[in-house]
Amino acid sequence: MFRFMIAMMRTGFASAIEYRASFFTQVFGMMINDSLWVAFWILYFQRFPVLNGWGREDLFVLWAVITFSFGIAFGLFAQALRLSELISHGQLDYYLALPKNVLLHLLVGQIRPANLGDLFFGPVLLMLFVDMSPMKWVWYLIGGVLGGLIYLSFFVMAGSLAFYVGSSEGISSTIGNALIHFSTYPTRIFDGWTRVLLFTLIPAGFIAEVPVDLVRRFEWADLGLLLLAAVGFSSLAWWIFHRGLRRYESGNLIAMRS
């Protein structure tokens, strides 16, 4: 399975880099896009140095984590963003006819250069602005990968809505954007039921808060919690997708796949 994923990603990467100028413009364009978000926070913290216990450096770690996680989830598994469209347009036929697992095959089918920019941006931001020990790098990478898995699982679940309600591109993208939006702000600004929501229905807390805490002040309990969340959400996504697949109706689509 692992060899299959690597082979598919290598093919996807070769295909993406075919148009070299476009590839590099997208990668660097996204890195500059991320830099400008960070610039907003620099301006914010220049005016208001502390936000509910978080300082400027914590925001750097937050952005380093979420961009890296996002890059893993959608730079390497880009089709997750199109899942509802593929399902509602009956475009899963190709994957159904092949012996590999449908969800896995579908997810590794495409590389998205713009989000590879996110993937590179995170570590570069840390290298430039945050004092990192080797162990902090380890926790950062682990936290980022697990965060990426949660992003991916959430988008698979949101996309799988199309199995149940038909055309769900609008609602799936709204749900997905809600997770992205919540995770780009320090979740400590929320309290009460919103915090409960951010660790259950919209798991932004596991992406934006726990990995940042791992880097700031490591605790085994946080790592265990994050691991549990990543395994839990990915198992749930796997189950929901395969359960929904039983309801899938072919689009009788005959198409060339490049």
Added chain:
Amino acid sequence: MYVNMRSMSLTSEAIKLFEIARITLRSRFRYLWDMIGSTLFLAVVMFVFNRLWTVTYATGGSKTLAGFTLDQMIWYLVATETIIMSMTPIHRHIEREIREGDVAIRLNKPYSFLGFHWSVFIGEGLLKAGILILIGGSVAMAMNGPIPFQLLSVPALFLTFLLTATLSFLYGSMIGLLAFWTEDVTGFYFIFDRIKWLLGGFLMPITLFPEWLFKIVEWMPFSLMIFRPASLAVKFDWSTWADLSMRQLALILFMGVIAQGVYRLGVRRLDVNGG
């Protein structure tokens, strides 16, 4: 005689563009619920902004920041979000038309290429803006309550929205027109659009910027696309409106000439294959 002919042709062009905008508005009405669904995300955005700025004001202990009370700040963000989210990604439409050769189809049509896209942009933008104000306003009203608002300012703000949308259109279309020279404009879009966001005051008023940056940004065109119209919406007065309108009109003229020039240069590079 020449003047009369010219004014007649301008009038007929304006009628065509108005009709295109009207038809777009009507056709988009058919997908009203879909549009409402896709703009519901604004409720999430406003909820997050409400928390961020409530905590910020509470930490600072001050009732006003850079001339904005908390309630004004939230309504300011409703206005900036409405401005940004109501604008269709025009760069993408233009890029696709150029890349797929559809631009050639418009060459022999009795209206200008940019004029046609502007009309569609405005028609769609007006409908989206109405929905966004409704959604964003409802969240702001529920969480923060109303702020003083003059009903008489509505027609003036409507005109401001048209001028602001036109500026955004010209900015976005210039990015899209780069597709005459490069295959993909996504990278350029990320860079130029986010610069507009940041320096235009999309996420926070530019009056909160450090003094040195504010002095630079104040003279850049971006504040006319976001900060000034949004501030006007929450703190309306007629002299500011008149001043803003004059500045926006001057910038529209300047950017319009450049956009048309870029389009003409680009069209010269166009190879059309019959079929």
